[in-house]
Amino acid sequence: MEAIILQVLNGLDKGSAYALIALGLTLIFGTLGVVNFAHGALFMLGAFCAVTFSNLLQLSHTVIDETRTDFLGNPLKVDVPYIYDIFGEAVGSSIIDWAVPLSILFAIPVMIALGVAMERGLIRHFYKRPHADQILVTFGLAIVLQEIIKYFYGANPIPTPAPEAFVGSFDFGVMLGFDPGGIVYPYWRLIYFLFAAFIIAGVFAFLQFTTFGMVVRAGMADRETVTLLGIDIDKRFTIMFGIAAAVAGLAGVMYTPINSPNYHMGMDFLVLSFVVVVVGGMGSLPGAVLAGFLLGIIEAFASMAQVLDILPGINQIIIYLVAIVVLLTRPRGLMGRKGVMED
Amino acid sequence: MTDQTTDTIPAATTSASPKAGGGLLGLTKKDFGLFLLVIALTMLAPFLLNPFPENSAMAQFNAGYPDLMQRFVIFGIFAIGFNILFGLTGYLSFGHAAFLGVGSYAGIWAMKLLTLNVIPSILASMLVAGLFATLVGFISLRRSGIYFSILTLAFAMMSFALAYSVLTPITGGETGMQLQYFDPRILDAALEPGQTPRANLFGLDMATSTNLYFGNWVFTLNVGYYIAAFCMLIAFYLSIRIFRSPFGMMLRAVKSNQNRLNYTGISPKPYTLAAFVISGMYAGLAGGLLVAMDTQVGAERMFWTASGEVVLMTILGGAGTLIGPVLGAGFIKYFENIVSKINEATLHTWFAFLPDGLEDVVVAMIYPFVGKGWHLTLGLLFMAVVIFLPGGLVQGGQKLVGLFRRKKADDKTASSHTPAE
Amino acid sequence: MGILEVKNVGKRFGGLQALSDVNLSVAEGTVHAIIGPNGAGKSTLLNCLVGKLIPDTGSVSFEGQSVLGRKPHEINQMGISRVFQTPEIFGDLTVMENMMIPCVAKRDGAFSLKAYGQMMRDTEIVERAEHMLEDMNMADKREMHAASMSRGDKRRLEIGMCLAQEPRLLLLDEPTAGMARADTNNTIDLLKQIKDTRPITIAIIEHDMHVVFSLAERITVLAQGTPLVEDTPDNIKGHPKVREAYLGESSGH
Amino acid sequence: MTKSNFTRRGVMKTGAVAGAGLATPTIFTSAVWAQGFTNEPTGDTVTLGFNVPQSGPYADEGADELRAFQLAVEHLNGEGDGGMMQTFSSKELDGTGILGKRVEFVTGDTQTKSDAARASARSMIEKDGAIMVSGGSSSGVAVAVQALCQEAGVIFMAGLTHANDTTGKDKKANGFRHFFNSYMSGAALAPILAAQYGTDRNAYYLTADYNWGYTTEQAVRESTEAAGWNTVNTVLTPLTQTDFSSYIAPVLQSDADVLVLVHYGGNMVNSLTNAVQFGLRERQANGKNFEIVVPLYSELMARGAGENIGGILGSQNWDWKLENELGAKYSGTNAFVQSFGTKYGFPPSQAAHTCYVQTLLYADAVQRAGSFNPCAVDEALSGFEFDGLGNGPTLYRADDHQCFKDVVVVRGKENPENEFDLVEIVEVTPTEQVTYAPDHPQFAGGSLGACNPGA
Numbered sequence A: 001m002e003a004i005i006l007q008v009l010n011g012l013d014k015g016s017a018y019a020l021i022a023l024g025l026t027l028i029f030g031t032l033g034v035v036n037f038a039h040g041a042l043f044m045l046g047a048f049c050a051v052t053f054s055n056l057l058q059l060s061h062t063v064i065d066e067t068r069t070d071f072l073g074n075p076l077k078v079d080v081p082y083i084y085d086i087f088g089e090a091v092g093s094s095i096i097d098w099a100v101p102l103s104i105l106f107a108i109p110v111m112i113a114l115g116v117a118m119e120r121g122l123i124r125h126f127y128k129r130p131h132a133d134q135i136l137v138t139f140g141l142a143i144v145l146q147e148i149i150k151y152f153y154g155a156n157p158i159p160t161p162a163p164e165a166f167v168g169s170f171d172f173g174v175m176l177g178f179d180p181g182g183i184v185y186p187y188w189r190l191i192y193f194l195f196a197a198f199i200i201a202g203v204f205a206f207l208q209f210t211t212f213g214m215v216v217r218a219g220m221a222d223r224e225t226v227t228l229l230g231i232d233i234d235k236r237f238t239i240m241f242g243i244a245a246a247v248a249g250l251a252g253v254m255y256t257p258i259n260s261p262n263y264h265m266g267m268d269f270l271v272l273s274f275v276v277v278v279v280g281g282m283g284s285l286p287g288a289v290l291a292g293f294l295l296g297i298i299e300a301f302a303s304m305a306q307v308l309d310i311l312p313g314i315n316q317i318i319i320y321l322v323a324i325v326v327l328l329t330r331p332r333g334l335m336g337r338k339g340v341m342e343d
Numbered sequence B: 001m002t003d004q005t006t007d008t009i010p011a012a013t014t015s016a017s018p019k020a021g022g023g024l025l026g027l028t029k030k031d032f033g034l035f036l037l038v039i040a041l042t043m044l045a046p047f048l049l050n051p052f053p054e055n056s057a058m059a060q061f062n063a064g065y066p067d068l069m070q071r072f073v074i075f076g077i078f079a080i081g082f083n084i085l086f087g088l089t090g091y092l093s094f095g096h097a098a099f100l101g102v103g104s105y106a107g108i109w110a111m112k113l114l115t116l117n118v119i120p121s122i123l124a125s126m127l128v129a130g131l132f133a134t135l136v137g138f139i140s141l142r143r144s145g146i147y148f149s150i151l152t153l154a155f156a157m158m159s160f161a162l163a164y165s166v167l168t169p170i171t172g173g174e175t176g177m178q179l180q181y182f183d184p185r186i187l188d189a190a191l192e193p194g195q196t197p198r199a200n201l202f203g204l205d206m207a208t209s210t211n212l213y214f215g216n217w218v219f220t221l222n223v224g225y226y227i228a229a230f231c232m233l234i235a236f237y238l239s240i241r242i243f244r245s246p247f248g249m250m251l252r253a254v255k256s257n258q259n260r261l262n263y264t265g266i267s268p269k270p271y272t273l274a275a276f277v278i279s280g281m282y283a284g285l286a287g288g289l290l291v292a293m294d295t296q297v298g299a300e301r302m303f304w305t306a307s308g309e310v311v312l313m314t315i316l317g318g319a320g321t322l323i324g325p326v327l328g329a330g331f332i333k334y335f336e337n338i339v340s341k342i343n344e345a346t347l348h349t350w351f352a353f354l355p356d357g358l359e360d361v362v363v364a365m366i367y368p369f370v371g372k373g374w375h376l377t378l379g380l381l382f383m384a385v386v387i388f389l390p391g392g393l394v395q396g397g398q399k400l401v402g403l404f405r406r407k408k409a410d411d412k413t414a415s416s417h418t419p420a421e
Numbered sequence C: 001m002g003i004l005e006v007k008n009v010g011k012r013f014g015g016l017q018a019l020s021d022v023n024l025s026v027a028e029g030t031v032h033a034i035i036g037p038n039g040a041g042k043s044t045l046l047n048c049l050v051g052k053l054i055p056d057t058g059s060v061s062f063e064g065q066s067v068l069g070r071k072p073h074e075i076n077q078m079g080i081s082r083v084f085q086t087p088e089i090f091g092d093l094t095v096m097e098n099m100m101i102p103c104v105a106k107r108d109g110a111f112s113l114k115a116y117g118q119m120m121r122d123t124e125i126v127e128r129a130e131h132m133l134e135d136m137n138m139a140d141k142r143e144m145h146a147a148s149m150s151r152g153d154k155r156r157l158e159i160g161m162c163l164a165q166e167p168r169l170l171l172l173d174e175p176t177a178g179m180a181r182a183d184t185n186n187t188i189d190l191l192k193q194i195k196d197t198r199p200i201t202i203a204i205i206e207h208d209m210h211v212v213f214s215l216a217e218r219i220t221v222l223a224q225g226t227p228l229v230e231d232t233p234d235n236i237k238g239h240p241k242v243r244e245a246y247l248g249e250s251s252g253h
Numbered sequence D: 001m002t003k004s005n006f007t008r009r010g011v012m013k014t015g016a017v018a019g020a021g022l023a024t025p026t027i028f029t030s031a032v033w034a035q036g037f038t039n040e041p042t043g044d045t046v047t048l049g050f051n052v053p054q055s056g057p058y059a060d061e062g063a064d065e066l067r068a069f070q071l072a073v074e075h076l077n078g079e080g081d082g083g084m085m086q087t088f089s090s091k092e093l094d095g096t097g098i099l100g101k102r103v104e105f106v107t108g109d110t111q112t113k114s115d116a117a118r119a120s121a122r123s124m125i126e127k128d129g130a131i132m133v134s135g136g137s138s139s140g141v142a143v144a145v146q147a148l149c150q151e152a153g154v155i156f157m158a159g160l161t162h163a164n165d166t167t168g169k170d171k172k173a174n175g176f177r178h179f180f181n182s183y184m185s186g187a188a189l190a191p192i193l194a195a196q197y198g199t200d201r202n203a204y205y206l207t208a209d210y211n212w213g214y215t216t217e218q219a220v221r222e223s224t225e226a227a228g229w230n231t232v233n234t235v236l237t238p239l240t241q242t243d244f245s246s247y248i249a250p251v252l253q254s255d256a257d258v259l260v261l262v263h264y265g266g267n268m269v270n271s272l273t274n275a276v277q278f279g280l281r282e283r284q285a286n287g288k289n290f291e292i293v294v295p296l297y298s299e300l301m302a303r304g305a306g307e308n309i310g311g312i313l314g315s316q317n318w319d320w321k322l323e324n325e326l327g328a329k330y331s332g333t334n335a336f337v338q339s340f341g342t343k344y345g346f347p348p349s350q351a352a353h354t355c356y357v358q359t360l361l362y363a364d365a366v367q368r369a370g371s372f373n374p375c376a377v378d379e380a381l382s383g384f385e386f387d388g389l390g391n392g393p394t395l396y397r398a399d400d401h402q403c404f405k406d407v408v409v410v411r412g413k414e415n416p417e418n419e420f421d422l423v424e425i426v427e428v429t430p431t432e433q434v435t436y437a438p439d440h441p442q443f444a445g446g447s448l449g450a451c452n453p454g455a
Helices: A004-030 A041-056 A082-097 A099-121 A131-153 A187-209 A211-221 A223-228 A231-254 A265-280 A285-302 A305-310 A314-329 B029-043 B057-062 B065-089 B096-113 B117-138 B146-163 B221-243 B248-254 B258-264 B266-293 B306-319 B324-337 B344-353 B355-368 B371-389 B395-407 C042-050 C070-077 C096-110 C123-135 C149-166 C181-197 C208-215 C233-238 C240-251 D009-013 D059-076 D114-126 D139-152 D184-195 D211-226 D245-253 D265-277 D297-307 D322-328 D334-343 D350-369 D375-379
Strands: A060-069 A073-080 A169-171 A182-185 B207-215 B217-222 C004-013 C016-026 C031-034 C057-064 C082-084 C167-173 C201-205 C218-223 C224-232 D045-052 D102-109 D132-135 D155-158 D173-177 D203-206 D228-236 D258-262 D293-294 D313-316 D383-386 D394-398 D407-412 D423-429
Touching: A004 A041, A004 A187, A004 A211, A004 A231, A004 A265, A004 A285, A004 D211, A004 D245, A004 D313, A041 A082, A041 A099, A041 A231, A041 A265, A060 B248, A073 A082, A073 D394, A082 A099, A099 A231, A131 A265, A131 B306, A131 C181, A169 A265, A169 C096, A182 A187, A182 A231, A182 B258, A187 A211, A187 A231, A187 A285, A187 C149, A223 C070, A231 B096, A265 A314, A265 B146, A285 A314, A285 C149, A305 A314, A305 B065, A305 B355, A305 D228, A314 B146, A314 D228, A314 D245, B029 B221, B029 D155, B057 B344, B065 B217, B065 B221, B065 B248, B065 B306, B065 B324, B065 D114, B096 B117, B096 B146, B096 B266, B117 B146, B117 B266, B117 C208, B146 B306, B217 B221, B217 D245, B221 B248, B221 B266, B221 D045, B248 B258, B248 B266, B248 C096, B258 B266, B258 C070, B266 C181, B306 B371, B306 B395, B324 B371, B324 B395, B324 D114, B344 B355, B344 D394, B355 B371, B355 C096, B371 B395, B371 D059, C004 C042, C016 C218, C016 C224, C031 C042, C031 C208, C042 C070, C042 C082, C042 C201, C057 D375, C070 C082, C082 C149, C096 C123, C123 C149, C149 C167, C181 C201, C181 C208, C181 D114, C201 C208, C224 C233, C233 C240, C240 D139, D045 D059, D045 D114, D059 D102, D059 D132, D059 D334, D114 D132, D132 D350, D139 D155, D139 D173, D139 D211, D155 D375, D173 D350, D184 D211, D203 D211, D203 D245, D211 D228, D211 D293, D228 D245, D228 D394, D245 D265, D258 D265, D265 D293, D265 D297, D297 D423, D313 D423, D322 D334, D322 D423, D334 D350, D350 D375, D350 D383
Parallel strands: C031 C201, C031 C218, C082 C167, C167 C201, D045 D102, D045 D132, D132 D155, D155 D173, D203 D228, D203 D258, D258 D293, D293 D313
Antiparallel strands: A060 A073, A169 A182, B207 B217, C004 C016, C004 C057, C218 C224, D313 D407, D383 D394, D407 D423
């Protein structure tokens, strides 16, 4: 029982990342009709916003410590962050410790700006072009973005730990009435799940309850009509792209303590998030979220040793197998609308 | 009117008589001309691709060595086949590398079990890839649009994952599958212990090369390349025939309007399935040739990036055009193999003529774009091509030709739509 | 016994009874119009005839053979061609190619793997298509991109493509919807000419009374999913039930 | 492809251009292989091919290998301080290149894909005339390129490759491996694990689902079971996995008290990070401290895992602190670290070390053999015993072209002083303990074959 609850938690956690990326992807599909292969790169850029922010906080000047030597036997150079000079070492180090959550504040404007720039500068000119051209240009962009990151940060993963307070795990099972030690779960993963739920709820509320959201939803349903009504839908779509970029970026920022970010993490997630979006159904936001969590949970269960003993290698293919079964039984995914990206 | 028809698809015939239009091999004059051009280019490739003398600084850009020339034509075949599906029917398969991979495995097993002769191996590749494509196509073609793309992607990723791990005994997994001297090979005489098994065509070793020296120039004529090139010419010829055939017209009709096709008494599904299987067999041929040229198979050739690569090749060159996919394939393979090999030391030798400080600056500016940064250049070029040449490289070529012809081009008004070459 | 027999056909979408107990017989060689107010079920009926929808009850037979359960392309191969409200043509292909496809369909059936011949050297098809284009007065447009033509020309091409298959029954779904007056009159003339020169049965769904009364020999009035009355145009014009249910609305003021 | 300049102008003029020349029997003698051996250097330079990952997840490791290669070439050509050439037991190399020919090199990108690696290696052999190919960061690439070099008739000096197969079932006469292997990791770790953690441990394995994972898991499992450990479970994880939580969580439910992560590269960083997140390092099981073991350590990956690496045992081929901490037996280490560190500003990784050493060993073998002929090199390297290259006395065994030397067992530092000082040396397992018979079952199934000069 504990094992099952643990895997459900793991599934929800994996699902959170899938759902957040897929949400932005399907928003762009739905509103703009653009196949955005650079969406994974946005997730990666978000993660590197956290890295950059943390590096900025640790901008240092060098002090030579004559008492110690480095590996070549020269006097050791010690880096002292400027922030220590400003706030003192105690406060300074705790600010650095909290770099990841703090970098949300940094990532939101950066990602929105990036998203808007991308839409205005590039994507906008591809609305009327065939999907094939959209794929080529966004794929090119994704490569360029990740190569730029590689140039500055290298290919190696960069450890970006959570604040000290959230490192490690706690006994989640006791809260549910299980024996101690039964369900131990990392703090940060729960935070990630709650954060994802919060963002998803926020996006839905925004689309549901604001006039802006109403127009965008109408635009998703029928772009022509809304344009005829004289509403400047293009401008709203630009903002929508910015929001989608920010959602992907935030998903990336918060993901960094779970897995150290590297430059190709976006590509790793790209294919999976496409599968999630399509399984959820093109143009359906709830579908994307549902499919994200569903695939996350199924993947978690498929990786259990008990399952693998019966079906060796099922963990390798489970996501794709589920995708095939879903698409064959439900022609437009779980909640897809007719006619979206079917030709 | 007659002038117009030469510029439009595919009616290279005139209104006077359907038999008119010249050309040989059942091709129209214009197609035959294109075919001749491709023949000339492939046959002369060892010379054309080695324009720079050995030991010169520019020799780095020479691409006329067997491995890369083989890759050009083999991936050309792959892209030609993909274009039959994507360019004609508009169905975007995101899992075509699976057929290439499955074909390769079939090819190497034919060499392990039957004979080192490449012909049975290539036939086995095409057959097995065709069968696999029939299965995948039959299931995936139940859906269209992006749903179809994801279904094909899912099949390919499952193939990759299984080949890399669970199926290691038959695929070699991570280390790939290679020939051994002790493989059974029932049709061949046994090899000496330690002897290297080499793919051959009735005793003619694929690796056999002959060098022509001409001053400082060296040109390598390689048996394997010419065999692969011969296969590509056949593949290209068949693709022209398919494009111009009733079948090809139906495939374009599928892309244009499936609804009308249904109400014209034609069932689109068998047409798309046939196109899918044909392009799967092209992929199988490419896979078989890869094995014939270089007797090993790695599972990575089925990874989704490999499927994505052929999509990019086709779009980059010009989807739906005859020659575009081949150009796209050459373009990407050139970058992968030539630009990736330019390192800092090479750059310094190029710019050694500059004053020291300036040399360092120039090298520092170029270095991020070559060598380990070759992906960056490739990405930038993808974007540049699609932004400035919406019809791919073929359109770029046409624009270039158009510039030269502008003077006498007053009466050519009908080329508003994308031509087929 | 008509060429097309519709018996007791009913179709329900969720809570909406779109068609109920429809009986219709189209006599061979006539022009039969089906009219009715919006939502009367005209399009649903048409879709049931061509295999896009399968009726819940009743039967549809063409030349004595049931069409139920057959796919659209199979029904087409039986001899029923359909013209759509918005012209459905192959926009990416040339006019000539558009015309050749039905010719191939007529000769080679639903699927033939002729991947090797030169389409443009298939004399039989080329000649048939050229002939058809001349019939449609479109020979000068043969190399045009179909999508770049005017709506009237697209309609003309579509009708031509249907005729190229030599169907015994031609179904027209509001063929003049959204057309300018001149285009409408051209289309009427074209249909009249077809009726006069070809052994063909035409069933037409139409809103425009001008078109209906210029062409039809018999008219079925559909209202709320059921045929109200079937008669000649003259009788329909004066029929009180029709005036009340349908014409009253449109010509009463 | 040779660079001699005799002209065939006549052939060109008489229209051999379009391949008609293929018919004339005089040319049709596979001129590429027509000399004594493939790519015999005829000028005053010799070209080596350094084939390392430059894109993909191992690009940084590839970059470090490339740095080492460049350094080795400098030293061979008599530039710089000479590095390990000063400490190398063989004194044949004199800083005038190899056999008096100046060393040049070409580089390529393996992308850590066997296909791409072979394409890159083929271009080095066919286009650039490389006489030896070296480098690489995975066993898949090593086996693929080694087989290619065997076919083409050039020497392959493997870079970082750890699976048994490279010198086991896929061994080739033209291929040589200096790096240690899965079996050695297992044999070196088992006694130290038993000493550190006791002999009554229950181990749970998470294994990367591909060749290297299989051989390493088998090696560690067999060695530790022989030392009394019990294997609770082994679970295979996909290569493309990024989040290992669903594999780690079941460990909490089992009665295991040791987790062995048979992962490398990004997989290792992520699985280790995830394991630490789940509190495995603080966990108590069966009344003992829960322990995590990573059979193959990599400095770069340790850096990626950050502080999670603290306290975790693993094995290495070499470490830059060896000579400082364990004395002159490992001479050469400091010389190498000194010249690498001076040039690049940080200490070298074990990948860099093995690539540097391989280049020197190749050059020395050619020098001793007096010929670049692969068969001569094969003879000179097979059974060669040497010292002073950082690993202590080492044997290049003739039976399988595997180096036998001490294996370093390390532990992640709890409080690293800087980003390069991530591990501490626990112990060095002597050569005898990690030596195995050439026909050991873990290495069965292949044959070295005969050397191929490619003529």
